[in-house]
Amino acid sequence: MIEAVALTKQYRRVRAVDGVTFSAAPGRVTGFLGLNGSGKTTTLRMLLGLSRPTSGQALINRRRFRDLAHPLRQVGAVLEQGISHPGQSGRAHLVAQAILAGASRSRVDALIGYVGLADAADQRTGDYSLGMRQRLAVATALLGEPPVLILDEPANGLDPEGIAWLRGLLREHADAGGTVLISSHLLAELAQLIDDVVVIAEGQVRCVAPLAQLYGGTTRRLRIRGRDPRRLWQAFEQAGGRVSSDGQALAVTGLSPEDAGEIAFQARVPIYELTSDAPNLEQIFLDLATAR
Numbered sequence: 001m002i003e004a005v006a007l008t009k010q011y012r013r014v015r016a017v018d019g020v021t022f023s024a025a026p027g028r029v030t031g032f033l034g035l036n037g038s039g040k041t042t043t044l045r046m047l048l049g050l051s052r053p054t055s056g057q058a059l060i061n062r063r064r065f066r067d068l069a070h071p072l073r074q075v076g077a078v079l080e081q082g083i084s085h086p087g088q089s090g091r092a093h094l095v096a097q098a099i100l101a102g103a104s105r106s107r108v109d110a111l112i113g114y115v116g117l118a119d120a121a122d123q124r125t126g127d128y129s130l131g132m133r134q135r136l137a138v139a140t141a142l143l144g145e146p147p148v149l150i151l152d153e154p155a156n157g158l159d160p161e162g163i164a165w166l167r168g169l170l171r172e173h174a175d176a177g178g179t180v181l182i183s184s185h186l187l188a189e190l191a192q193l194i195d196d197v198v199v200i201a202e203g204q205v206r207c208v209a210p211l212a213q214l215y216g217g218t219t220r221r222l223r224i225r226g227r228d229p230r231r232l233w234q235a236f237e238q239a240g241g242r243v244s245s246d247g248q249a250l251a252v253t254g255l256s257p258e259d260a261g262e263i264a265f266q267a268r269v270p271i272y273e274l275t276s277d278a279p280n281l282e283q284i285f286l287d288l289a290t291a292r
């Protein structure tokens with residue numbers, strides 16, 4: 001469990017984080033979303049004990065990071081900065097970090113395979129691609145088998161295969177009862193991955209909701225073509241839908257695809273096409289992240 005309670009960070013003139021309250025629950029992947037400079041990194045650094053809050057509380061499993069008995073066994077972090085010495089191999093880095101995390105050599109070997117670095121483990125990390133460095137950072141975070149994972153923009157530098165890998169890994173972690181908090185400035189990048197959303201803008205929380213609720217709040221538009229458009233138009237309107245036409249197809253809002261199909265069937269009009277606009281997630285996010 002991760003909790004931010006009225007968390008605030010004031011730098012000299014900048015209030016980077018301003019009364020932020022949210023929680024990330026076990027068994028869920030929580031996306032922490034905001035545009036550049038919105039306060040994500042500052043919040044995560046406070047949760048990880050790397051920056052002291054001006055006021056409010058940053059808690060991991062109900063304790064401040066510095067009060068955790070075995071921090072590396074309770075929380076794993078992937079932060080934006082490079083974590084390894086460029087001259088060191090990935091394996092050497094993990095072996096050194098394993099000592100701090102109280103992890104065994106066999107755990108290191110297992111993690112190298114788990115994050116897909118088996119072929120690159122003995123190369124200098126200075127020669128790693130950004131994606132390989134992200135994989136190494138994830139392996140480092142997992143060394144102490146922590147139930148809580150905090151990741152700052154981990155999808156940066158990953159190709160689609162890497163993102164799919166990360167998605168599988170974090171889902172597995174949450175399904176096993178772990179807590180995952182993952183930041184990004186792109187909602188679409190996380191849409192397949194997260195259960196809950198926290199949107200931050202100008203240091204303040206703008207939205208805390210399950211992802212499904214963000215989707216649900218938008219009205220989907222159906223595009224429908226059938227043999228008798230005029231009859232369909234009437235039938236949809238009678239059922240409470242709002243109908244317009246672009247000359248080729250009807251655009252219908254206010255009805256679900258299931259309703260529209262049933263209504264066409266009742267009206268005995270064969271349907272040639274029935275598609276539903278996917279909600280534009282990036283637009284929903286931008287609206288939230290830029291609203292005042």
Ligand SMILES: Nc1ncnc2c1ncn2[C@@H]1O[C@H](COP(=O)(O)OP(=O)(O)OP(=O)(O)O)[C@@H](O)[C@H]1O
Binds near residue numbers: 040
């Ligand atoms: N050490 C610091 N001293 C002064 N201001 C800072 C410091 N760290 C961050 N800030 C300011 O606080 C605000 C929030 O920064 P933060 O890095 O938390 O945002 P972010 O959402 O993580 O952005 P990004 O995605 O670009 O990393 C910014 O205006 C930033 O300039």
